[in-house]
Amino acid sequence: xxxxxxxxxxxxxxxxxxxxxxxxxxxxxxxxxxxxxxxxxxxxxxxxxxxxxxxxxxxxxxxxxxxxxxxxxxxxxxxxxxxxxxxxxxxxxxxxxxxxxxxxxxxxxxxxxxxxxxxxxxxxxxxxxxxxxxxxxxxxxxxxxxxxxxxxxxxxxxxxxxxxxxxxxxxxxxxxxxxxxxxxxxxxxxxxxxxxxxxxxxxxxxxxxxxxxxxxxxxxxxxxxxxxxxxxxxxxxxxxxxxxxxxxxxxxxxxxxxxxxxxxxxxxxxxxxxxxxxxxxxxxxxxxxxxxxxxxxxxxxxxxxxxxxxxxxxxxxxxxxxxxxxxxxxxxxxxxxxxxxxxxxxxxxxxxxxxxxxxxxxxxxxxxxxxxxxxxxxxxxxxxxxxxx
Numbered sequence: 373x374x375x376x377x378x379x380x381x382x383x384x385x386x387x388x389x390x391x392x393x394x395x396x397x398x399x400x401x402x403x404x405x406x407x408x409x410x411x412x413x414x415x416x417x418x419x420x421x422x423x424x425x426x427x428x429x430x431x432x433x434x435x436x437x438x439x440x441x442x443x444x445x446x447x448x449x450x451x452x453x454x455x456x457x458x459x460x461x462x463x464x465x466x467x468x469x470x471x472x473x474x475x476x477x478x479x480x481x482x483x484x485x486x487x488x489x490x491x492x493x494x495x496x497x498x499x500x501x502x503x504x505x506x507x508x509x510x511x512x513x514x515x516x517x518x519x520x521x522x523x524x525x526x527x528x529x530x531x532x533x534x535x536x537x538x539x540x541x542x543x544x545x546x547x548x549x550x551x552x553x554x555x556x557x558x559x560x561x562x563x564x565x566x567x568x569x570x571x572x573x574x575x576x577x578x579x580x581x582x583x584x585x586x587x588x589x590x591x592x593x594x595x596x597x598x599x600x601x602x603x604x605x606x607x608x609x610x611x612x613x614x615x616x617x618x619x620x621x622x623x624x625x626x627x628x629x630x631x632x633x634x635x636x637x638x639x640x641x642x643x644x645x646x647x648x649x650x651x652x653x654x655x656x657x658x659x660x661x662x663x664x665x666x667x668x669x670x671x672x673x674x675x676x677x678x679x680x681x682x683x684x685x686x687x688x689x690x691x692x693x694x695x696x697x698x699x700x701x702x703x704x705x706x707x708x709x710x711x712x713x714x715x716x717x718x719x720x721x722x723x724x725x726x727x728x729x730x731x732x733x734x735x736x737x738x739x740x741x742x743x744x745x746x747x748x749x750x751x752x753x754x755x756x757x758x759x760x761x
Contacts, residue, residue: 388535391534391535391540392534392535394540394543394544395533395534395535395539395540398416398543398547399533400416400417400533400542400543401417401419401422401426401533401539402414402419402426402430402557403425403426403429403430403529403533404533406430406433407433407434409559410559411556411558411559414557414559415553415556416546416551416553417542417545417546418552418554418555419555419557419563420444420466420555420563421466421508423465423466424465424472424507424508424510425510425513425532425533427463427476427561428476428479428513428514429513430461430561431463431479431480431483431484432483432515434459434461434483434484435459435484435485436451436461436463436480436483436484436486437459437460437484437486437487437488438451438452438459438460438486438487438490439451439460439461439462439463439477439480439486439488439490440460440461440462440463440464440490440491440561441462441463441464441468441473441476441477441480441489442468442491442492442493442620443464443465443466443467443468443492443493443494443497443620444465444466444467444694445464445494445620445693445694445695446462446464446490446492446700447462447464447465447466447563448562448564448694448695448696448697448700449462449490449492449562449700450462450562450697450700450701451490451561451562452560462561462562463476463480464492464562467497467506468497469497469504469505469506469597470497470601470604471505472505472506472509473491473604474600474601474603475511475514476514477489477604477607477608478514478516479514479515481607481611481613482515482516483515486611486613488613488614488615488708489608489613489614489616490615490617490618490704490707490708491615491617491618492617492618492620492703493601493617493618493619493620493646494619494620494622494693495619495630495639495642495643496586497597498593498594498601499593499594499597499635499638499639499642500586500593510525510529512524512525513526553566562697562700564696565690565694565696570691571682571683571687571690571691572679572681572682572683572684572687572690572691573679573680573681573754574682575690575691575694576625576678576691576754577758578691579626579692579693580625580629580692580754580758581758583626583629583630583633584629584633584760594638594641594642594645598645601646601649602649602653605649605650605662606653608662609654609656609657609659609662610657612659615662616662616663616664616665616707617646617650617662617665618664618665618667618703618706618707619646619664619665619666619668619724620667621667621668621670621673621674621689621695621699621703622689622692623674623675623678623689623692624668624674624736624739624740624743625692625743625754626692627639627668627736627740628740628744629760632755632761633760640733643666643724643729643732644729644730644733646664646724647664647724647725647726647729648726650662650664651725651726661725663707663723664723664724664725665707665722665723665724666721666722666732666736667706667720667722668732668736669722669732670720671739672688673688673689673699673720674689674739675742677747677750678692678751678754680753702720703721705720706720706721707721
């Protein structure tokens, strides 16, 4: 009996040892071998739903001085502003909430000492009924000034990396070559789509339905989320981090959808409150206000034609709200004045202030009306699919 028990224990230990070895060597979420990983290695596994686990540890390794942060819309942005940039990283995650953003900015600054910060935001993240933190986000794995990440959390994360069924299945998928990965993931934290189902009509309708379901008439929620975001800005002002904010572009069809849902006043109020907060905090700190840029007047981009089916393969906005690497480069070029490609236009952005924001919103509405006149047939087709008049 004792021999049988001993043999069972040894077999169990061997099994777990094999799992640990497999997942450590494959490192499916690019944590243990991240510093030596390239795009091909990281892209063996679809990282999209594991970023709240992997990215905080990657930041700890990389110690960035320049940071891009936002939701999946900002995820395609290459974080380096020039070829000779210091270490840069894109810490964006799908569906990032203001609470998560605040804690992640503090974490990144504690690990590397941030010099530049590019923040991508969109009204839906502030007006919609999102939770404060999404599943998988764990504050205990984050470093704060004068502290280190929680060692118990490190052990728990090691367990989820090295012993979990999810990690093992992903590692086996790498070994067998059967992993279905539809994005390229880069060591600088950015990613880009390799195609997929949700582009063109299917992508527009998917995101439109999500907007219809998620957005609520919740002014109190917007106020609360902006209050959290103001703490991000307060931290950046206090630590003299050069910060620029961009409101991510979205196709004019979605601006019209905000209007048809009755929430365009909240969409506009978000912009006004944002610039007011930025300028008020600058006054408190006796500093020049951080630049805030809007991109919803980019002719040929936010009003590009919409189609039935998969649409234009060269569209700037594949699904109406997520832009590609080309547009990400234009945004960074506009923000910092010198992009990775000097040939990119520098006049895409509109600088938003308390004195300019109303004109920007009025011009956006004029563009919406112009698009209605030009493409009413396709707008009606999409809206009929959604059951919206």
